[in-house]
Amino acid sequence: MVGVNTLREMYEQMVTARHYEERLQEEYLEGKQPAFDISAGPIPGELHLAAGHEAAAVGVCAHLDDDDTVTAPHRPHHVAIAKGVDLEKMTAEIFGRETGLCKGKGGHMHLFDPDVNFACSGIIAQGCPPAVGAAMAADKRNEDSVAVAYLGEGAVDQGAFLESLNLAAVQDLPVVFVVEDNDWAISMPQGRITDVDTIADRADGFDMPGVRVDHDDAVAVYEAARDAVGRARNGNGPTLLDVQVHRRMGHFMGDAEGYRPDADIERAKRLDSIERLADDLRDEEVGDDELDEIRSRAEERVEDAIEWAKDQPEPDAAAAHEDVFVDESTAASGGDD
């Protein structure tokens, strides 16, 4: 059973994340038409949007607070929102501005927010070992905080993931691994590259529970995560959560998805986890006018963040040479001045 207020909060975060990704897609495509040029426009470079993944973020982060560490991969915005990352600064970072989370140096794949212990990184599965490390620190300090590592189903064949499972298990660390299984590793369908019935089966060899959550269901994720996070906090070790999600957009903006059957794309659009949670709320007597109000509030928050971000200054070129070390007694070698 999940309390109706929790359902409301999850719903609000989900619609925030969905609207955020849709608006970022619009901002991103600006200046890149008619023929797509990845380095043009207000958000240049790669952009990996998580429309359709929201349930995996909100269902888990509902059990976390600021002291718990989360690492995420290259498709991080929904997790960042659910974790409480500063939305304005995150947006400014995505727009490459000086007042962004990382002073414009990280960009959308490398968002670091120490206030809520959130970090994401672009190399597949490499967020797992640092999450294990955060859990190790909590363990050594006898704190009850936990760590969560997010990864895609394509990442489960990577050595870093498998090593992380083992290290977490052998040291009984308070970490939860959350696999967002959207079936596509860019263009490679899961069945072609991974030989298991479900990713949850991977846990078998590593002495931890592996739990599969089907159907893109935020409530089901919430319930599975309650168990997993609870285990970790109580000193009972790691868990592997394998959460089904559906990728509604391409792998990255610019991906024409020629490799993906139309029926698969249609199915992703039909199975909407947000609508499903809305139905759960209606079952709890929450009216559509309240749902609309939540939606409007979420949209306004996103618009405000984007507007603020676009107003921020770009960084000074000289800043490129700073922050290599915290002890800047020697400047980085000059290059081209």
Place this chain on the structure above:
Amino acid sequence: MIVDVDSESVWPADADDVDEAVVANWFVREGGAVDAGDTLCEIQIEKVSVDVTAPESGTLAERVVPENGEFRRDDVLARIETD
């Protein structure tokens, strides 16, 4: 004989609602020889790239739309002088 080359026959079905494209790359110089079926150029319709091939053999007499030039769906892209 001069043969016009356009993109109609290779325009992707799922880009039916799109009317504009760009010539991303030309692969034959003006005055260059082409065989029927040779790739003449690559066009870009939003995110999709498609090759346009020569319908007949001959010489590429004219590149009507230049590289990086925008065009509409039924525009002539090139002219081939047949053998």
Place this chain on the structure above:
Amino acid sequence: MSTPASDPGTGDADRELTMSRAMVDAIASEMRADDEVFYMGEDVQDYGGIFDSTEGLLDEFGRDRVVDAPISETAYVGAAVGAAQAGMRPIAEIMFADFVGVCLDQVYNQMAKNTYMSGGSFNVPMVLTTAVGGEYNDAAQHSQTLYGLFSHLPGMKVVVPSTAYDAKGLMHAAVRDDDPVVYMFHKRLMGIGWMPAPEGPKTPVPDEDYTVPLGEADVKREGEDATVVTLGLHVHRALDAADRLADDGTEVEVIDLRSLVPFDTETVLDSVEKTGRLVVVDEDYQSFGVTGEVIARVAERAPDALEAVERVAIPDVPIPYSRPLEKEVNPQVEDIVAAVESVE
């Protein structure tokens, strides 16, 4: 526009190809000629390679010879080493050079060393292809070239084409080489639809097979007043810089290294002996890399010829995301012009 001093593809080369198509052209030809050649990497089947490195190959050769690998670089790059040692000629692709960190042991401890450690009784006839380079805002973990890293570690040959003509020739040479060859192709030069290439990499390409020998640099532009040694994307920036400098009466000689290992010291020395002034341009980190190596070789062999020297490289910082910051660290045409002017 500067005309290449070594003019490739004239005669009956009516076709011009993008660098990616020229690379694929060579791979396809080698795969037709030899069943033992196969291509393995991530998204190389239906996607045709994220940077078009295998576009069209699946249709011709099928899934047995164009292989989608799981995201597990250590396993599949290492498997390529093993298959090569069994006598096959695999081409394994690391999607972004930055990912070599994941499988570095298989590259520098196995692929590069097994020939030597076995006293020559084993060899590793494989090609390791990888996409390099930035300036399209992909930040620190997806924008590196790592030319220095691969060249510094002994036992692997390293080539870096800057034009379609060189790309095809070097690929034929790489596949036929009985030693491991790291083939580094710059993303911005490939001619990908969503990342337009600058002028320059698209060149006439002959239909028939030909090789560009490893260890041979190419004088892309002749000049008397200064020598600019560079590779990859910056060959084209150097040529642009040379055009601007020519307006002011300075004639720059641009040398495209094409090969880092083996390295063509003689071509560089000949040029510096002529001009006396050396500028080295590199899209890799400044310290302990290509620029230092080129200058050291000249200093060792022709110290009296060298009147002035300047290097232009990415400073020792991770590559930042934001557009003004990335432009600051990646050598621009203006930076090359300024460097040449400073050695005049």
